[in-house]
Every structure is written in structure tokens, then in C-alpha cells.
Amino acid sequence: MKRALFLIRLFVFIVGLQLLLGYLIITYIPTWSERGTFGDMFGAVNTLFSGLAFAGLIYTIYLQSNELSLQRDELKLTREELAKSADAQESQVESMLKTAKINAISIKIQYLTTLYTNRKKAMYNGERVHPQEAIEAELQELDQLMTDKTDGL
Numbered sequence: 001m002k003r004a005l006f007l008i009r010l011f012v013f014i015v016g017l018q019l020l021l022g023y024l025i026i027t028y029i030p031t032w033s034e035r036g037t038f039g040d041m042f043g044a045v046n047t048l049f050s051g052l053a054f055a056g057l058i059y060t061i062y063l064q065s066n067e068l069s070l071q072r073d074e075l076k077l078t079r080e081e082l083a084k085s086a087d088a089q090e091s092q093v094e095s096m097l098k099t100a101k102i103n104a105i106s107i108k109i110q111y112l113t114t115l116y117t118n119r120k121k122a123m124y125n126g127e128r129v130h131p132q133e134a135i136e137a138e139l140q141e142l143d144q145l146m147t148d149k150t151d152g153l
Contacts, residue, residue: 102145
């Protein structure tokens with residue numbers, strides 16, 4: 001907001017200065033030929049300001065080029081961070097799946113332990129077996145999962 005107000009004030013000042021100079025030239029220089037000669041004195045100043053404006057244009061292009069380069073670098077870093085995040089999520093999903101399998105085996109073992117204490121036969125992989133045999137098989141599977149889990153860490 002302050003910058004916009006400053007630019008408006010600068011514009012009004014420049015327009016006011018131009019109007020004042022025009023009024024003074026018309027008032028104090030009586031003939032057109034004298035006014036023309038007076039205006040020709042400032043031809044070099046006009047060239048100077050045109051050159052400065054062109055230099056300003058080149059400088060803004062240079063600044064914009066640097067800004068775009070910084071933006072590209074920032075986008076590259078963002079892509080790298082997103083890739084790291086995706087890898088971390090994949091690792092987390094794998095850990096969650098192993099945890100779910102371990103929980104499922106734990107529940108099976110609890111079920112089979114209950115059957116064992118009640119001396120009932122259990123259905124295990126489509127066959128009726130003694131619960132102790134099913135428990136031993138589940139414990140082996142759990143041991144295998146735990147070995148896989150600790151190897152990946």
C-alpha cells in the first residue's frame with residue numbers, strides 16, 4: 001500500500017513538473033524559434049534518459065532470469081522432498097502390513113490356545129488337527145515374520 005501511494009505521488013509530481021516547465025517556457029521565451037533552440041539544448045539529456053531506461057530494462061530482465069533460476073532450484077528441492085516422503089510412506093505401509101500380519105497370527109494363536117486348553121480339535125488350513133500342531137505352525141510363521149521385520153530395519 002505504501003509503495004502504491006509512493007508511485008502515485010511520484011506520477012503526480014512528474015506531471016506537475018512537466019506542466020510547470022511548459023508554462024515557464026511559454027511565458028519566458030517569447031518566440032517559437034527561441035523555444036526550439038532552447039529545446040534542442042536538451043537533446044543529449046533525452047538520449048541519456050533513453051539509454052538509462054534501456055539499461056533498466058536489461059537489468060530487470062537479468063533480475064527476472066535470476067529469480068526464475070532460484071525458482072527452478074526450489075522446485076527441484078521440492079520434488080526431492082516429495083520423493084523422500086513417498087519412500088517413507090511406502091516403508092510405513094510395509095511396516096503396517098507386517099504389524100497387521102503379526103496381530104492376525106497373535107489372534108490365531110490365542111484362538112488355538114483356547115482350543116488347546118479345552119482339548120478340542122482345530123481347523124487349520126482346511127484340516128482338523130490338534131491345536132498344539134497348529135500353534136507350533138503359527139509360531140513358526142510368526143518367527144519368520146519377526147525375522148523379516150528385523151532384517152528390514
